[in-house]
Amino acid sequence: MVSKxxxxxxxxxxxxxxxxxxxxxxxxxxxxVVGLGDTSVKESRDRIRxxxxxxxxxxxxxxxxxxxxxxxxxxxxxxxxxAMALGLIAxxxxxxxxxxxxxxxxxxxxxxxxxxxxxxxxxxxxAKERGKKLILPFENAKEASLVRDVKIYPVKNLIEAVSFxxxxxxxxxxxxxxxxxxxxxxxxxxxxxxxKGQLFAKRALEVAVSGMHxxxxxxxxxxxxxxxxxxxxxxxxxxxxxEILEITKIYSIAGLLNKEEPLVHERPFRSxxxxxxxxxxxxxxxxxxxxxITLSHHGVLFLDELxxxxxxxxxxxxxxLEDGFVNISRATRHLxxxxxxxxxxxxxxxxxxxxxxxxxxCHCSSPQxxxxxxxxxxxLLDRVDIHIELADIKADDLLNTQATGELSSVIxxxxxxxxxxxxxxxxxEKIFFNSQISHRQLHTHCVLTDEVKDLLKAAIKHFNFxxxxxxxxxxxxxxIADLAGRTTIATEDVSEAIQYRSLDKNLWI
Numbered sequence: 001m002v003s004k005x006x007x008x009x010x011x012x013x014x015x016x017x018x019x020x021x022x023x024x025x026x027x028x029x030x031x032x033v034v035g036l037g038d039t040s041v042k043e044s045r046d047r048i049r050x051x052x053x054x055x056x057x058x059x060x061x062x063x064x065x066x067x068x069x070x071x072x073x074x075x076x077x078x079x080x081x082x083a084m085a086l087g088l089i090a091x092x093x094x095x096x097x098x099x100x101x102x103x104x105x106x107x108x109x110x111x112x113x114x115x116x117x118x119x120x121x122x123x124x125x126x127a128k129e130r131g132k133k134l135i136l137p138f139e140n141a142k143e144a145s146l147v148r149d150v151k152i153y154p155v156k157n158l159i160e161a162v163s164f165x166x167x168x169x170x171x172x173x174x175x176x177x178x179x180x181x182x183x184x185x186x187x188x189x190x191x192x193x194x195x196k197g198q199l200f201a202k203r204a205l206e207v208a209v210s211g212m213h214x215x216x217x218x219x220x221x222x223x224x225x226x227x228x229x230x231x232x233x234x235x236x237x238x239x240x241x242x243e244i245l246e247i248t249k250i251y252s253i254a255g256l257l258n259k260e261e262p263l264v265h266e267r268p269f270r271s272x273x274x275x276x277x278x279x280x281x282x283x284x285x286x287x288x289x290x291x292x293i294t295l296s297h298h299g300v301l302f303l304d305e306l307x308x309x310x311x312x313x314x315x316x317x318x319x320x321l322e323d324g325f326v327n328i329s330r331a332t333r334h335l336x337x338x339x340x341x342x343x344x345x346x347x348x349x350x351x352x353x354x355x356x357x358x359x360x361x362c363h364c365s366s367p368q369x370x371x372x373x374x375x376x377x378x379x380l381l382d383r384v385d386i387h388i389e390l391a392d393i394k395a396d397d398l399l400n401t402q403a404t405g406e407l408s409s410v411i412x413x414x415x416x417x418x419x420x421x422x423x424x425x426x427x428x429e430k431i432f433f434n435s436q437i438s439h440r441q442l443h444t445h446c447v448l449t450d451e452v453k454d455l456l457k458a459a460i461k462h463f464n465f466x467x468x469x470x471x472x473x474x475x476x477x478x479x480i481a482d483l484a485g486r487t488t489i490a491t492e493d494v495s496e497a498i499q500y501r502s503l504d505k506n507l508w509i
Contacts, residue, residue: 001024003021003087003090005020005087006020006132007105008079009075010119012290013122013249015122015126016070019069019070020068020069021066023064023065024062024063029062030063031066033068034065035070036075037074037075038076038077038287041076041077044081045066047109048084051108051110051158052089056159060092066084079106079117081108082135082158086158086165089162095162097162097165098165099165102132102165103132104136105134106137111157113157114156114158120143120252121144121146121249122249124150125147127147133152133173135164136155137154138156141174143262146248186233186266188234190234191231192231192411193404195228197393197394200388202228202405204388205232206415207483208232208385210414210419212432212435214321214342214344214435216345216386217345217347218348218349219346219348219349221348223391223392225304226302229302235411235412236412237415239298244265247264247299251295267298267299267300268296268300270295272303274304277313279291280313281317282317282320288330288333290337291337293326293337293339294326296341297338300344301342301343304346305347306345306346307372307373308375311375311377314377314380326339347376349369350362350369351369356389382469385435386500389502417483418483421482434475434482442471446475446489451491455491459494459498463501477496477497
């Protein structure tokens with residue numbers, strides 16, 4: 001007898017139905033799982049054997065074949081356990097259960113207890129799209145209920161699942177918490193007002209966030225590079241509801257959601273260690289998973305100690321930084337992960353960290369300094385709009401307990417005004433921020449007066465700016481003008497933008 005159960009699988013961020021067929025026939029006792037399952041899927045046969053026996057059911061001493069269709073897509077994960085066990089119980093005639101209306105998810109313990117699984121939020125979206133009901137572990141119920149108009153039936157163990165499907169258990173669906181999970185104001189434990197001094201750097205970060213310009217902070221140890229970067233999310237505008245759902249979907253598949261509060265309200269801030277591989281940053285691997293750049297989508301990716309990262313890993317960031325997504329290709333699959341984020345990085349000016357410092361002397365030789373800086377390629381630096389040098393903090397600033405910096409909320413208001421101007425400017429185009437302006441669009445959105453042209457001509461001649469650096473100066477100037485509420489770019493806007501090109505002027509030699 002063959003029984004059919006439908007579950008859900010995912011490849012990358014894409015969810016698809018998986019039809020599980022269970023056939024019990026006469027023959028030598030054996031369990032065969034087919035359908036291109038990974039190791040965790042094949043190990044399910046041992047988990048469901050114990051779960052079925054320990055739940056009071058009989059495990060058939062016959063030839064059992066379990067097929068997961070479609071057979072050309074690799075299946076991965078432990079969330080097929082419950083569906084396979086229910087299919088086996090139905091196929092062996094131990095219970096008369098209707099499995100046609102449900103998508104069934106859940107990992108089984110050896111005792112038959114259901115455990116939490118990943119990717120439930122996008123699976124609930126698929127269930128809503130197909131008009132199906134969901135049976136899943138009780139711990140995943142709150143996450144699934146974020147999707148409106150889908151009926152969810154959480155169960156705690158295999159016995160409850162069989163009772164419910166047999167019509168013996170409660171039939172009322174789980175009460176949705178979608179109304180209670182409406183977007184709320186994010187709360188951050190840090191604030192820009194806590195940063196003493198570094199007014200020039202704070203201004204640069206405000207400009208970077210306003211136009212989504214990538215930035216690099218350079219300075220000796222202890223001047224506040226990491227402290228400043230960790231406060232970037234506090235001045236980013238609050239996420240739209242569509243962005244919240246998109247981030248929640250990514251974090252659900254990655255298994256990073258908070259069980260008690262599954263909806264992601266705060267913009268992501270990811271700071272991977274410098275030993276991270278290119279797969280960890282970009283995504284992929286044997287079982288394709290989103291990397292740090294996708295986990296940073298709509299947020300901030302911060303790479304501290306930038307030259308210490310593997311060169312191959314850094315070079316892998318070039319295409320995502322340019323396109324806003326990353327393509328991962330395999331022999332049988334082509335996946336696209338979103339990766340529109342604000343890239344921020346920090347580094348010391350030399351191996352010892354004190355080159356150019358007025359407080360401590362540098363002991364590095366010129367070849368050592370050059371080798372250290374050459375770890376970052378020119379093409380990667382070309383994708384960084386703003387690079388600034390941070391000076392040592394003065395003793396007076398450190399000891400001054402009376403003076404407080406500008407609150408993040410105040411800076412955030414200016415950023416939101418600048419962002420609204422950009423939305424209005426690009427409403428008929430396929431871009432959202434000044435940093436995305438193409439070379440052709442520069443002539444439309446960055447109109448220059450003769451005075452500004454003269455200033456740029458002198459700067460290009462004096463600092464030997466490249467054509468790409470010239471484009472970036474114009475884009476940053478456009479953002480500075482937006483912050484000031486100007487429709488045209490003024491000379492002071494260009495002058496400030498030129499100050500944010502430290503590597504072009506004097507450091508990277």
